[in-house]
Amino acid sequence: EPEVTQTPSHQVTQMGQEVILRCVPISNHLYFYWYRQILGQKVEFLVSFYNNEISEKSEIFDDQFSVERPDGSNFTLKIRSTKLEDSAMYFCASTPRRGLAVNNEQFFGPGTRLTVL
Amino acid sequence: RKEVEQDPGPFNVPEGATVAFNCTYSNSASQSFFWYRQDCRKEPKLLMSVYSSGNEDGRFTAQLNRASQYISLLIRDSKLSDSATYLCVVNSRTGNQFYFGTGTSLTVIP
Numbered sequence: 237e238p239e240v241t242q243t244p245s246h247q248v249t250q251m252g253q254e255v256i257l258r259c260v261p262i263s264n265h266l267y268f269y270w271y272r273q274i275l276g277q278k279v280e281f282l283v284s285f286y287n288n289e290i291s292e293k294s295e296i297f298d299d300q301f302s303v304e305r306p307d308g309s310n311f312t313l314k315i316r317s318t319k320l321e322d323s324a325m326y327f328c329a330s331t332p333r334r335g336l337a338v339n340n341e342q343f344f345g346p347g348t349r350l351t352v353l
Numbered sequence: 354r355k356e357v358e359q360d361p362g363p364f365n366v367p368e369g370a371t372v373a374f375n376c377t378y379s380n381s382a383s384q385s386f387f388w389y390r391q392d393c394r395k396e397p398k399l400l401m402s403v404y405s406s407g408n409e410d411g412r413f414t415a416q417l418n419r420a421s422q423y424i425s426l427l428i429r430d431s432k433l434s435d436s437a438t439y440l441c442v443v444n445s446r447t448g449n450q451f452y453f454g455t456g457t458s459l460t461v462i463p
Binding site: 267269271277278279280281284286291292294325327334340341342343344345346347 | 385387391394395396397398399402440442444445447448449450451452453454455456
């Protein structure tokens with residue numbers, strides 16, 4: 237069964253460093269998302285991406301964040317200068333249909349745990 | 354106002370019990386509704402979509418009330434393996450953003 241994959245599974249970094257989190261969405265999916273989940277808190281939407289551009293982003297997704305689809309398979313989230321409060325689990329997700337399609341299911345990757353020291 | 358609100362629980366029920374979770378959402382333009390389950394430190398996994406007419410999948414029944422902006426999930430004959438956090442998920446007016454509730458924690462006790 238096709239699945240979303242993410243690397244690395246765990247990333248430890250120093251405050252102020254740049255990190256790149258990588259995702260490989262399901263191959264025939266067209267819509268991609270990044271979420272974060274701070275330990276013990278709810279899953280929070282960061283950004284959606286379609287046709288090589290951002291469709292929508294939340295207030296969390298400030299200038300420190302960027303996303304890219306550098307080739308036909310990878311979808312990356314970059315944090316330019318990490319802060320302590322960026323420590324969280326970051327989930328990538330993909331869907332085959334446009335956002336407003338009824339019952340548009342999302343398929344999540346296993347997540348990358350980011351720890352900022 | 355939160356986009357999606359859920360009772361966080363926890364719900365502790367014996368095996369075989371029936372348990373119901375509720376969720377309300379604020380955006381009347383939302384068109385997609387889901388229940389996901391999340392095991393500890395794992396990714397959310399789709400449990401079921403919620404259709405306007407209500408739908409059932411084995412022991413699980415989901416209902417949607419658009420007028421009240423209310424979604425429910427009923428689990429019958431609870432199993433130990435049902436222990437997880439259940440997340441109510443609703444999409445935005447544009448459809449490009451999905452809002453998660455804080456989740457309802459369920460523990461099924463032998």
